[in-house]
Amino acid sequence: MSKPVTFAICGCGDRGLDSYAPYQELHPQEMKITAGADIRPERLALLQKRYGVPPEMCFASDEELLAQPRLADVMLVSTLDRRHVANALAALDKGYHILLEKPISPDLDECRALQKKARETGRAVVVCHVLRYTRFYAALKDLLDRGAVGKVETIDAVEHVAYWHQAHSFVRGNWRRWEETSPMILQKSCHDMDILRWLAGEPCLRVQSFGSLDYFTADNAPAGAAPRCLDGCACKDGCPYDAEKIYITDPRTGIRGGGKDWPCGVVASEPDEEKLREALRTGPYGRCVFHCDNDVVDHQTVNLEFANHIHATFTMTAFTQSCHRTIKVTGALGEVEGDMADGLLRLRPFGQPEQAIDTREGAGTRSGHGGGDFGLMEHFCRLIARGGTEALTGLDASVESHVMALAAEASRLDGGRTIALADF
Numbered sequence: 001m002s003k004p005v006t007f008a009i010c011g012c013g014d015r016g017l018d019s020y021a022p023y024q025e026l027h028p029q030e031m032k033i034t035a036g037a038d039i040r041p042e043r044l045a046l047l048q049k050r051y052g053v054p055p056e057m058c059f060a061s062d063e064e065l066l067a068q069p070r071l072a073d074v075m076l077v078s079t080l081d082r083r084h085v086a087n088a089l090a091a092l093d094k095g096y097h098i099l100l101e102k103p104i105s106p107d108l109d110e111c112r113a114l115q116k117k118a119r120e121t122g123r124a125v126v127v128c129h130v131l132r133y134t135r136f137y138a139a140l141k142d143l144l145d146r147g148a149v150g151k152v153e154t155i156d157a158v159e160h161v162a163y164w165h166q167a168h169s170f171v172r173g174n175w176r177r178w179e180e181t182s183p184m185i186l187q188k189s190c191h192d193m194d195i196l197r198w199l200a201g202e203p204c205l206r207v208q209s210f211g212s213l214d215y216f217t218a219d220n221a222p223a224g225a226a227p228r229c230l231d232g233c234a235c236k237d238g239c240p241y242d243a244e245k246i247y248i249t250d251p252r253t254g255i256r257g258g259g260k261d262w263p264c265g266v267v268a269s270e271p272d273e274e275k276l277r278e279a280l281r282t283g284p285y286g287r288c289v290f291h292c293d294n295d296v297v298d299h300q301t302v303n304l305e306f307a308n309h310i311h312a313t314f315t316m317t318a319f320t321q322s323c324h325r326t327i328k329v330t331g332a333l334g335e336v337e338g339d340m341a342d343g344l345l346r347l348r349p350f351g352q353p354e355q356a357i358d359t360r361e362g363a364g365t366r367s368g369h370g371g372g373d374f375g376l377m378e379h380f381c382r383l384i385a386r387g388g389t390e391a392l393t394g395l396d397a398s399v400e401s402h403v404m405a406l407a408a409e410a411s412r413l414d415g416g417r418t419i420a421l422a423d424f
């Protein structure tokens with residue numbers, strides 16, 4: 001049996017430590033974490049406790065980790081958006097392969113600098129576009145490639161962000177301000193752009209986009225709304241965005257429903273009700289959604305035209321009950337419709353009975369993003385173990401999705417102007 005691929009985790013937050021690292025617990029023969037870095041000591045303590053990483057291999061910043069000689073085969077770069085490329089370039093210079101959280105960067109010059117360095121060093125650089133590694137999208141891609149709907153004509157995809165997820169990440173949380181991280185269409189939806197490009201099978205030529213931050217603004221604050229939900233807010237009872245509901249009492253998202261991981265685990269490490277209440281009284285996640293310093297959109301639509309005349313629409317909206325994705329593809333000989341929430345693809349060849357394809361069957365141990373997080377880890381560990389560099393989500397394809405997302409953002413900011421990607 002070959003040795004496990006070793007990992008240094010740069011940024012031991014939700015993605016690094018809670019989403020990808022657990023793959024080691026299930027597959028210790030494939031993955032071993034040997035080092036890590038984070039500016040929060042409690043995250044390094046968890047890295048030691050859960051994965052037995054020795055204290056001398058835990059570093060107080062990305063810079064400290066990157067000042068060491070190479071400590072693993074792979075560096076998992078899971079810091080926040082604006083540090084990704086600097087971390088990855090330095091790690092490539094040290095000889096690491098890179099597993100890089102999306103987005104690569106909101107700056108296309110940085111994306112291209114990474115492409116150049118990846119070519120020069122000959123190392124694997126794989127962006128965590130985890131949706132391609134789900135059974136749901138893999139089965140859909142296979143249907144389209146086998147001609148199940150004939151020539152594809154249109155694709156309509158919707159990202160249902162969920163009202164509480166929007167409030168958590170994009171109003172109160174890390175991704176609320178585009179200048180500190182990325183525009184939401186890139187941060188949240190570069191992997192949707194990647195999926196559309198992958199399903200379409202040819203490059204995107206033109207995009208057009210509309211969208212805005214319409215609801216989570218001070219103008220929409222109801223009379224009597226307090227700056228913090230726990231500070232005697234008069235509107236608390238009727239407000240679905242109330243932080244106490246989202247993090248404590250809601251059975252789907254709150255700690256009383258047993259939810260110790262994301263999103264509660266982001267508000268407080270190893271959370272319990274008392275720790276959460278304290279964090280809501282003093283920290284960013286207890287703020288009224290109408291009194292935050294957010295500026296990213298709460299809904300956005302994009303029209304896309306591909307070289308093979310496929311036309312696609314994509315909608316990202318905060319205003320949904322749950323967090324999932326839906327898609328409908330129409331072709332000359334049939335249509336297929338699917339919802340990641342139930343994992344079902346409904347194929348309707350014209351004039352024939354509907355076939356339901358259950359992509360959850362035999363799925364075994366699941367992980368986040370419909371199994372995509374562990375699907376990516378499996379693919380990536382095997383790629384590195386056999387000395388490969390070209391993953392299902394190659395860096396060049398990932399950069400294409402970023403160009404599409406950034407062009408959509410440029411269009412939105414320019415009143416919905418159509419943008420030809422060749423000129424962008």
Ligand SMILES: NC(=O)c1ccc[n+]([C@@H]2O[C@H](COP(=O)([O-])OP(=O)(O)OC[C@H]3O[C@@H](n4cnc5c(N)ncnc54)[C@H](O)[C@@H]3O)[C@@H](O)[C@H]2O)c1
Binds near residue numbers: 102174
């Ligand atoms: N692939 C996906 O589907 C997906 C989903 C969500 C988020 N993301 C992306 O993953 C990245 C991480 O997101 P997250 O949710 O884990 O955020 P997070 O805040 O939980 O994790 C980031 C970690 O980096 C640490 N950090 C900050 N500065 C550092 C420094 N200088 N040196 C070392 N560590 C530092 C923070 O303390 C934190 O623990 C982001 O870029 C985000 O956009 C990807």
